[in-house]
Amino acid sequence: MTIPAQFDAKTIENKWYDYWMKNNYFHSEPDHRTPYTIVIPPPNVTGVLHMGHMLNNTIQDVLIRRARLKGFNACWVPGTDHASIATEAKVVAKLKAEGINKNDLTREEFLKHAWEWTDKYGGTILEQLKKLGASCDWERTKFTMDPDMSASVIKSFVDLYNKGLIYRGYRMVNWDPEAKTTLSDEEVIYEEQQGKLFFLKYKIEGTEEFLTIATTRPETIFGDTAICINPNDERFTHLKGKKAIVPICGRVIPIIEDEYVDVEFGTGCLKVTPAHDMNDKTLGEKHNLEIVDIFNEDATLNSFGLHYQGKDRFVVRTEIAKELEEIGALAKTEIHLNKVGTSERTKAVIEPRLSDQWFLKMEDLVKPAIKSVLETGDIKLHPKRFENTYAHWLNNIRDWNISRQLWWGQQIPAYYYGDGKEDFVVAENIEDALALAKERTNNQQLTTDNLKQDVDALDTWFSSWLWPMSVFGGIMDPESADYKYYYPTNDLVTGPDILFFWVARMIIAGYEYAGEKPFTNVYLTGLVRDKQRRKMSKSLGNSPDPLDLIDAFGADGVRVGLLLSASAGNDIMFDEELCNQGKAFSNKIWNALKLIKGWEVSETIPQPESSKVAIEWYEAKLQQTLVDIEDNFEKYRISDSLMAIYKLVWDDFCSLFLEMIKPAYQQPIDSITFAKAIEMLESNLKLLHPFMPFLTEEIWHLIGDRTPEEALIVSTWPELKPFDAKLIADFENSLEVISGIRTIRKEKNIAMKDSIELKAINSEKFSTYFDSVITKLGNISAFEYVAEKVDGALSFRVKSNEYFIPVSGGNIDVEAEIKKLTEELNYTKGFLKSVEAKLSNEKFVNGAPEKVLNIEKQKQADALAKIATIEQSLAGLK
Numbered sequence: 001m002t003i004p005a006q007f008d009a010k011t012i013e014n015k016w017y018d019y020w021m022k023n024n025y026f027h028s029e030p031d032h033r034t035p036y037t038i039v040i041p042p043p044n045v046t047g048v049l050h051m052g053h054m055l056n057n058t059i060q061d062v063l064i065r066r067a068r069l070k071g072f073n074a075c076w077v078p079g080t081d082h083a084s085i086a087t088e089a090k091v092v093a094k095l096k097a098e099g100i101n102k103n104d105l106t107r108e109e110f111l112k113h114a115w116e117w118t119d120k121y122g123g124t125i126l127e128q129l130k131k132l133g134a135s136c137d138w139e140r141t142k143f144t145m146d147p148d149m150s151a152s153v154i155k156s157f158v159d160l161y162n163k164g165l166i167y168r169g170y171r172m173v174n175w176d177p178e179a180k181t182t183l184s185d186e187e188v189i190y191e192e193q194q195g196k197l198f199f200l201k202y203k204i205e206g207t208e209e210f211l212t213i214a215t216t217r218p219e220t221i222f223g224d225t226a227i228c229i230n231p232n233d234e235r236f237t238h239l240k241g242k243k244a245i246v247p248i249c250g251r252v253i254p255i256i257e258d259e260y261v262d263v264e265f266g267t268g269c270l271k272v273t274p275a276h277d278m279n280d281k282t283l284g285e286k287h288n289l290e291i292v293d294i295f296n297e298d299a300t301l302n303s304f305g306l307h308y309q310g311k312d313r314f315v316v317r318t319e320i321a322k323e324l325e326e327i328g329a330l331a332k333t334e335i336h337l338n339k340v341g342t343s344e345r346t347k348a349v350i351e352p353r354l355s356d357q358w359f360l361k362m363e364d365l366v367k368p369a370i371k372s373v374l375e376t377g378d379i380k381l382h383p384k385r386f387e388n389t390y391a392h393w394l395n396n397i398r399d400w401n402i403s404r405q406l407w408w409g410q411q412i413p414a415y416y417y418g419d420g421k422e423d424f425v426v427a428e429n430i431e432d433a434l435a436l437a438k439e440r441t442n443n444q445q446l447t448t449d450n451l452k453q454d455v456d457a458l459d460t461w462f463s464s465w466l467w468p469m470s471v472f473g474g475i476m477d478p479e480s481a482d483y484k485y486y487y488p489t490n491d492l493v494t495g496p497d498i499l500f501f502w503v504a505r506m507i508i509a510g511y512e513y514a515g516e517k518p519f520t521n522v523y524l525t526g527l528v529r530d531k532q533r534r535k536m537s538k539s540l541g542n543s544p545d546p547l548d549l550i551d552a553f554g555a556d557g558v559r560v561g562l563l564l565s566a567s568a569g570n571d572i573m574f575d576e577e578l579c580n581q582g583k584a585f586s587n588k589i590w591n592a593l594k595l596i597k598g599w600e601v602s603e604t605i606p607q608p609e610s611s612k613v614a615i616e617w618y619e620a621k622l623q624q625t626l627v628d629i630e631d632n633f634e635k636y637r638i639s640d641s642l643m644a645i646y647k648l649v650w651d652d653f654c655s656l657f658l659e660m661i662k663p664a665y666q667q668p669i670d671s672i673t674f675a676k677a678i679e680m681l682e683s684n685l686k687l688l689h690p691f692m693p694f695l696t697e698e699i700w701h702l703i704g705d706r707t708p709e710e711a712l713i714v715s716t717w718p719e720l721k722p723f724d725a726k727l728i729a730d731f732e733n734s735l736e737v738i739s740g741i742r743t744i745r746k747e748k749n750i751a752m753k754d755s756i757e758l759k760a761i762n763s764e765k766f767s768t769y770f771d772s773v774i775t776k777l778g779n780i781s782a783f784e785y786v787a788e789k790v791d792g793a794l795s796f797r798v799k800s801n802e803y804f805i806p807v808s809g810g811n812i813d814v815e816a817e818i819k820k821l822t823e824e825l826n827y828t829k830g831f832l833k834s835v836e837a838k839l840s841n842e843k844f845v846n847g848a849p850e851k852v853l854n855i856e857k858q859k860q861a862d863a864l865a866k867i868a869t870i871e872q873s874l875a876g877l878k
Helices: 009-022 051-069 084-097 107-121 124-132 147-162 218-223 234-239 278-286 303-308 313-326 367-374 386-395 430-441 460-464 481-486 496-513 546-553 555-563 576-597 609-634 638-661 671-688 693-703 725-747 771-777 814-839 842-847 850-877
Strands: 035-039 073-077 166-176 181-183 188-204 210-215 226-229 243-245 252-257 269-272 330-343 351-360 380-382 414-416 424-426 491-494 521-524 756-761 780-785 793-798 801-806
Touching: 009 546, 009 555, 009 693, 035 051, 035 481, 035 491, 051 073, 051 124, 051 491, 051 546, 051 555, 051 638, 084 107, 124 546, 124 555, 147 166, 147 424, 147 460, 181 351, 188 218, 188 313, 210 218, 210 269, 218 303, 218 313, 226 278, 269 278, 278 351, 303 313, 313 330, 367 386, 367 496, 380 386, 386 496, 414 430, 424 430, 460 496, 491 496, 496 521, 546 555, 546 576, 555 576, 555 638, 555 693, 576 638, 576 671, 576 693, 609 638, 609 671, 609 725, 609 771, 638 671, 638 771, 671 693, 725 756, 725 771, 725 793, 725 801, 771 780, 793 850, 814 842, 814 850
Parallel strands: 035 073, 226 252, 380 521, 491 521, 756 780
Antiparallel strands: 166 181, 166 351, 188 210, 188 243, 188 330, 226 269, 243 252, 414 424, 756 801, 793 801
C-alpha cells in the first residue's frame, strides 16, 4: 500500500468522518453491555463554535472514544438549548432591522419568526463539532424546544406546582431593561464601577431646615416615599415625627425611625424608595409606606418622572443633577466606587423591580444535592476545590424565580379563568385546565375561550435542568427502555461558570424525579485565555476561529494543542504554537509509519539480540505507561494522560525503539521484529485514538486492509498486563551509557559511521542485558568489561561505573584534547573554589534556607566528580 509522503489532514478528516457515519459507529442502542453515557452541555441554538466549545467537546470525545475502545456501550447525546433571552434578543434585532416592532406582533407571529431563525442557524454549531471529530450519537440529537422536551418541562412544572413547591408571588426581582425580563439572582454579575455619590438636600416641612442624604441614583427621588433615621441618633432627634419634601416633585414624605440605618454610614439617614431597592422594600413593608414605581419596562421614566418622562435613567441621572444644582438641592458630589449588578446575557445594568413572578421553593429540594456532593461523595467534582463554591451556593440558596417576560420558550401552563390574581389553574394542556377550572368555579358553562394562558415563558435553565432525564424520555415515561438503561449518566464535562446554573440544578432535579444522581463525575474545565491571561472574546478580538485553526493545523493537531495544557479547572493560556506542536506530533507519527513500512522484510534472517531486548523493553514501557494513563483517567487528569502517551510515542517509540530495531542501511529486517514493531505501533494507535482520531484511523488502515468491524474506532483498548519494572530501570542506566558515548562522539568529531571500542569497569554491577543495544546504538566494534582503568583512552562515568573509549587509530588530536581538558579542569577548579568559599562562610551557612544550602552542596559534589573524571581522562592521554 502506497503511503503519501506528507500527512494530509484535510483529505483524511472528511474521509474518516464520513466512514464512521456511514458505518453508524456513533449510534447506541440498549444491549447486554455496560453503558457509558455523556450528555452534551447544550450550546445555544444560534451559537457558533468558540474555543471553550472546542476544549469542552474535545474532552468529551476523548472520554467517549476511550469508553468505546474499552468495550462499553458508549452513548454521547448531542443537542442545543433554545436560550430564551439570547435568541429572543437576536430575533427582535433582526425584526427591528426589517422595520418590524415585536410589540406589533402576536405571540404566534413572533414565534414563527423565531422558529425561522432557529431553523436557519440552529444546526450550525453541531455541524462544526463534526469538523472537530466529535463522535456524538447524532440520531439522538435533541433541542430543548422539541415537542417531547417541552412536554417534559410542562409536566415538571405541573408536578412541582401540585406538590406545593411552585407559587406565584409579588416580589422584588432583578429586571433586565434591555431584554425586558426578570432574571434569577445567579444571572446577575456584580461589577465594580466608578460613579458619583450625590448629596441631596431635602427641605423639612414647615421650616427652613434641610436634611442631606447621599445617593448614587438621584433619578430615583421620584419614587421616594419616606426618609429614615436611626432612633438612637441624637443628631436627628428633633426631626422625629416630622415630614420632608422631595426636591423637584414636591412630594411630602414622612421621616420614619428604624435601627436598620447605620449612623456611621454616609450622612446617617437615607431616602426610602420601596419600588426600586430590595432593602427599601423591606423597610416599606415594615412601616406601611406607599410604593411608587417610576420606571417603564425599558428603564425609561414613566409619568411619575414628570418632565423626564420617556427619558432613559442614565440620561435623567445627568440632567437631574444639573437641575438639582440649579435649584440649590445638590450639596455636593463625590467620586464613588460601588458594585453594580449587570445582566449576564445582555450586560445591561439591572433594575430592582416589583413584579408578579413564579417561584420554585428550593429549601427542601436542595438537600439531596448537598448530601450527594458534600457528604456521601456519590457525585464527585473534579477538581475537588469546587466543592467550596458548590457548598456556598447551595447552603445560601433562595427561591428560584423561574418566570421570564419572554415569548421564546415554554409558556407557563397556568390558565386564568377570572380577573383576580388567584383565579387560575395549572395543567399540562388547556383541556385539562378547563376541567379544573369548571371544578374550581363550579361553573360547567366555561369553555376554553374563557381561559387565558399566562403570557410568561419559563427560565431556560428550568428546561435544561431536566436534560439528562428528558433526552431519554425519562420525565414523560420513567419506564422507557432508554431511560432505564442510560440513566444515570457517567461523566459531565462543563465549565465552572455554570456549576450552579446547570450542574447543581440537574442534581436537584435528578433526585427529585429519578431518586438518584444524574451523573457520577463532573469534570470542570478551565477558561481558555490568551497569552496575556485575558478571557477570549469577540469584543477583544483575541479569540481565533476554531475552524481556521483546524484548517491550519488539522483537527488532531488542535485537539492535542488544547489538551496538552488543559488540566481540570485550570485556565488555559492558549497559544497557536500549541497547535503547531500537535501538528508536529502528527507528522512524527506519520514518519514513523513511513519508516516501518519502508523496511524490506526477510523471513529467513535471524532476529538480532538487540531487537529481542528492545521489544521486551518497549512492551514493559508501554505497560508502565498504561498504568499511568489509567490512573490519570481515573483522577480526570486528561492532560496528564495525553502527556504520558505523547512521551511514550515520541521519545520511547520513535526516538528509541525504532532506532534500536532499525536494520542496517539497505539491509532487511527480520520478520519477527517487524511483526512486533507493527504490533507496538497498533497499541500506540489505540492509546492515541481518543485524542487523535483522524490520524490514527488513517494509519490503522494503511498498516493493512481492515473490514468495517476491524476499524480502529471499534477495536480494543490495550490490556493491562504484569511488567518487569527492573527491566525499565536497567535500560535507563544503559541509556546513560549510550548518551555518554554519543557526547564523546560529538565533542571529538567522531562520525557515527566510524565504529569504536568500549571498555567498562562495572562497579555498580549494572545488568548486561542491554549490552547488545549499547553496542548497536553506540556503533561499538568491541565491548569489553575490564578490572583496571584503560590508559590512552577517553572516559566518562555513569554513577560509579567508568567507561573508556581507546583513542588509537587517529580518531582525535591528542595534543588538542589535552589542551581542551586542561582548560576545562582549571575552570572547574575555580568554580569549586567559589562554591567552597560560600560553604565555609559561617554567616551564609547559618542564614541560608536549607533548600539553597543543599543546592550549593550539590554544586560542590558535582564539581568534585567532574574534576575526578577530567583528571582521569588527562591521565589516560599522557
